[in-house]
């Protein structure tokens with residue numbers, strides 16, 4: 001796709017479609033006055049007719065509303081799409097991303113193949129305030145809020161990036177297993193070119209922002225594809241193969257350890273989980289190394305390609321979507337694509353423990369005691385609490401290999417879904433600065449992270465009578481925090497944050513820029529944290 005700047009007036013627009021943002025209850029005439037004053041004067045009758053149509057249609061500029069109108073020869077551009085922003089007083093990246101996603105969802109496929117222009121209107125906040133004058137201008141009102149006009153180059157490039165993200169994310173579709181590849185199943189929708197008009201950006205700054213947005217969204221879609229694959233296909237071996245091709249394409253180093261090597265590294269905790277499965281486990285490490293860097297961030301992903309619960313078997317309903325239990329692994333592999341492309345000035349290491357959790361005849365028994373790589377002994381009182389067992393050794397590996405900052409990401413607990421639903425991930429950690437930075441990165445990237453406390457008392461439920469600790473705490477009591485307290489035992493005192501993405505990692509229906517199914521949650525947050 002091509003990205004470019006366009007002349008700032010609608011009358012000069014040569015695209016197939018012009019998109020104009022509209023706040024709640026704005027008058028169409030005012031929208032045109034801002035977008036192209038000369039045209040507004042010249043084509044008053046036409047614009048009044050449009051205004052009638054818009055109100056007939058019930059378009060009120062609400063968030064999520066999208067209305068496409070023909071221009072009947074009054075403009076070169078044949079169609080204008082009004083995109084509702086709702087009460088826009090705090091228009092920002094999240095709103096821009098969602099608006100672009102709504103556009104993709106509402107436009108019929110054929111109008112989405114050509115060129116699209118986005119019009120940012122020119123009334124600056126100051127100008128709007130002056131027009132309204134005095135006290136009224138001071139308090140933000142829907143109508144007077146600067147119509148999407150951002151102003152600073154930094155903000156404008158964020159907006160452009162978010163729009164590109166929204167478009168690519170909402171256009172995602174997984175059609176691999178549909179036998180009828182016609183109509184809607186043919187291919188993902190994608191416009192030929194996007195242009196932006198009215199942003200205070202150089203062509204170079206615009207293209208940088210768009211390319212970053214596209215890379216992040218495409219990586220998220222890459223993660224979604226890994227998750228969407230059925231578990232019979234996306235085995236630990238296949239996941240390792242995918243990681244290998246990412247490393248090759250993006251110039252990263254990779255090491256894949258097989259069961260024998262995993263055993264030689266004394267990862268008794270990870271191997272314990274793998275024992276019940278026929279599919280061989282893989283331990284995957286992808287590295288981006290900066291020679292003289294003092295900083296090395298490890299991103300650690302849970303790669304359970306299917307979670308049956310093991311002998312502590314899940315009921316059928318809870319097992320249905322458990323192919324998405326490798327969403328953390330998918331997120332870190334996808335993030336490495338962006339790391340390889342945008343090359344931060346510090347080292348990044350992705351660590352993935354990949355296995356199925358199955359109740360095979362060699363499976364862990366509830367009551368077994370295993371020894372983790374760091375020497376701690378674990379009584380396995382519930383084989384369904386397997387995520388923490390495999391992450392324990394992955395974290396230890398990262399610490400042993402020089403990580404001085406640890407971020408793990410995992411579909412770890414059902415408890416976090418109960419607490420936060422599918423809206424936000426839980427975040428916990430030992431280093432408030434790291435946790436706060438990740439929350440901020442998430443906010444900018446359009447992913448919600450909500451911090452849960454790690455009170456020392458939560459560790460008490462993990463005390464075992466016969467081993468150093470047990471893997472499952474008291475049922476129904478702060479399950480997400482006790483899981484995190486378990487992980488903390490394996491972080492070697494390094495600054496550490498843990499993202500529990502069990503909720504937003506999977507959606508049962510499309511929601512704004514996220515399609516139903518595996519969402520690739522976390523890719524955007526990690527990318528923003530690592531490459532800005």
Ligand code: BES
Pocket residue numbers: 307309325382384385386387411412413414415417472473479502503
């Ligand atoms: N993969 C699950 C967590 C999960 C649950 C993810 C629902 C997505 C949706 C994890 O391995 C698990 O089974 N956790 C148990 C822990 C318990 C046995 C202590 C849980 O949450 O029930």
Ligand code: MN
Pocket residue numbers: 307309357383384385386387
């Ligand atoms: Mn489980």
Ligand code: ZN
Pocket residue numbers: 304307325384386387411412
């Ligand atoms: Zn699991």
